[in-house]
Amino acid sequence: MQKIEKIQTKDNAIQLLNTALEHEWAVSFEYIIHAYSTPKAKLFYYDPILKTTMDARAQTIQIGIDEMYHSLQLGIIIKQLGGTPSFKSDELFRFPKVIDNFYRDKKTEDLVTHLYQTAEFEDGVFPKIQNMILNISYDEVRHAEQFTAMICSMKNEGSEDTLCFPSYPDASNREDVQILHQIMRLENELLHRYLKYVIDFSEHQDLCQRLYKNSINHMRHWDKNAGILIKLGDVIQIENAEKDVNGVEKSTNPMPSFYPGEDRISALETLIPTENDLILLYEKLIPKISNKDITEQLNRHLALKREHLFTQEWLLKNAKKIKGLT
Amino acid sequence: MKKITTNLDNFQYFYPYTVNIVGAQSGEQINYMACAWHSALSFDPPLFGVLISKKRLTHQIISQAREFTVNFIGFDQVKLSAQMGRISGHDKDKIKECQVELAPAKIIRSPILAQAYVCLENRLIDVRPYGDHDLFVGEVLAVHEDEGCFDLNGALDAAKIQPLLYLGSDLYITIAPESLKHVLPD
Numbered sequence: 001m002q003k004i005e006k007i008q009t010k011d012n013a014i015q016l017l018n019t020a021l022e023h024e025w026a027v028s029f030e031y032i033i034h035a036y037s038t039p040k041a042k043l044f045y046y047d048p049i050l051k052t053t054m055d056a057r058a059q060t061i062q063i064g065i066d067e068m069y070h071s072l073q074l075g076i077i078i079k080q081l082g083g084t085p086s087f088k089s090d091e092l093f094r095f096p097k098v099i100d101n102f103y104r105d106k107k108t109e110d111l112v113t114h115l116y117q118t119a120e121f122e123d124g125v126f127p128k129i130q131n132m133i134l135n136i137s138y139d140e141v142r143h144a145e146q147f148t149a150m151i152c153s154m155k156n157e158g159s160e161d162t163l164c165f166p167s168y169p170d171a172s173n174r175e176d177v178q179i180l181h182q183i184m185r186l187e188n189e190l191l192h193r194y195l196k197y198v199i200d201f202s203e204h205q206d207l208c209q210r211l212y213k214n215s216i217n218h219m220r221h222w223d224k225n226a227g228i229l230i231k232l233g234d235v236i237q238i239e240n241a242e243k244d245v246n247g248v249e250k251s252t253n254p255m256p257s258f259y260p261g262e263d264r265i266s267a268l269e270t271l272i273p274t275e276n277d278l279i280l281l282y283e284k285l286i287p288k289i290s291n292k293d294i295t296e297q298l299n300r301h302l303a304l305k306r307e308h309l310f311t312q313e314w315l316l317k318n319a320k321k322i323k324g325l326t
Numbered sequence: 327m328k329k330i331t332t333n334l335d336n337f338q339y340f341y342p343y344t345v346n347i348v349g350a351q352s353g354e355q356i357n358y359m360a361c362a363w364h365s366a367l368s369f370d371p372p373l374f375g376v377l378i379s380k381k382r383l384t385h386q387i388i389s390q391a392r393e394f395t396v397n398f399i400g401f402d403q404v405k406l407s408a409q410m411g412r413i414s415g416h417d418k419d420k421i422k423e424c425q426v427e428l429a430p431a432k433i434i435r436s437p438i439l440a441q442a443y444v445c446l447e448n449r450l451i452d453v454r455p456y457g458d459h460d461l462f463v464g465e466v467l468a469v470h471e472d473e474g475c476f477d478l479n480g481a482l483d484a485a486k487i488q489p490l491l492y493l494g495s496d497l498y499i500t501i502a503p504e505s506l507k508h509v510l511p512d
Binding site: 173175178179182186189253256257258259260261269270273274277280281 | 352353354371373389390391392433434449451452453454455460463465467
């Protein structure tokens with residue numbers, strides 16, 4: 001992570017904010033992958049901030065969502081400053097043991113807190129950005145304390161050897177599992193793609209809120225599907241990951257670094273075929289699943305995708321009717 | 327005097343174009359096809375686009391896989407290009423039928439073609455409809471190249487590689503290395 005310590009000019013500020021955005025964007029994804037790989041309702045810890053006992057998996061998801069909100073705050077400010085938000089992602093890791101993922105997450109939090117807190121703003125320059133950065137940094141301090149508590153609790157309770165959910169040994173031969181992985185990948189891509197457009201169109205509050213709603217829907221379905229994958233005997237995959245001899249997975253390309261569509265029309269256009277591809281995948285998957293509860297859940301997802309498609313098509317048609325809309 | 331026509335059946339015959347073999351793997355299904363309509367689209371980020379008819383099986387497989395490889399083959403592979411262009415994956419397993427030698431990619435799951443002198447690994451980032459074809463845009467994640475196929479300046483070494491060029495109407499051609507010129511604007 002590149003350090004930008006002196007913030008004097010707009011370019012310095014954009015550089016700092018983009019370094020932070022790339023980081024927040026990547027870790028929000030990494031934490032959620034770690035959470036979805038962690039056994040549910042098995043690892044509890046006493047949270048020093050919330051003053052109550054929490055499920056480590058659930059709280060890790062919550063921290064991942066905090067990082068998404070940070071990404072949004074950073075991206076919107078970058079746009080307001082006239083910069084171009086960067087969505088390049090760092091390397092992503094998944095360790096076989098849950099505790100090693102939490103160690104990495106804690107280290108990540110410390111690293112970004114240092115980035116934020118060592119940035120020196122010249123007096124009176126960008127006070128609102130300085131305030132935003134400080135506020136975010138104390139969310140990161142909280143996250144670090146929460147991850148530390150999770151690690152300590154696992155050690156104290158002798159559960160430090162708890163393993164992540166293993167991947168299905170014969171996953172490539174199970175068509176239902178393969179299609180669900182494809183769906184998961186698209187849900188994640190769309191969740192992030194919509195978020196990118198929320199940043200792009202943040203000055204237009206009603207469009208921005210519509211896009212945000214769809215992003216959240218994709219996030220919810222990504223979450224539900226992660227649970228369905230576990231029921232089918234598999235675990236969320238990391239895109240383009242390589243596994244070493246110790247079972248550590250690493251991907252240098254876990255997510256797209258570029259999202260097409262720079263203006264309103266081209267952004268809306270690019271979402272329609274992707275929503276369509278997702279619908280086709282759900283339609284292909286549902287007849288292959290025999291468990292009634294799962295098919296009902298998947299049917300609810302499919303129905304909402306159709307709503308997205310209907311809405312997106314009309315957003316595009318309506319945008320095309322208006323001259324001078326960019 | 328130029329001939330002017332409004333019959334646009336062959337408007338696209340400003341060939342030759344290099345031919346590549348483009349495709350992907352989705353689950354157990356693998357399909358590749360010959361493609362002459364393609365282009366690099368951006369340096370940063372590195373983007374590459376291929377145009378594929380909606381009717382092609384490759385269209386369906388890339389849409390599902392969300393990734394694809396682009397494989398440039400030499401003139402010695404002309405038969406392979408003809409087969410991959412004319413046989414439909416809906417009817418036959420082209421990989422078996424045409425004895426395509428696949429090799430693992432470095433980053434993505436879809437394989438590359440071992441016979442190719444240059445292969446691009448792409449993550450699908452956009453699909454746009456243009457008439458009867460869709461433009462598939464990939465973010466290039468890795469490039470494989472045969473040793474020595476490019477010179478020190480990064481240009482294709484015409485003495486070593488005879489790229490396969492398509493002229494339309496099932497006609498193929500390659501370059502004449504003796505025609506090579508290094509030309510500066512002044």
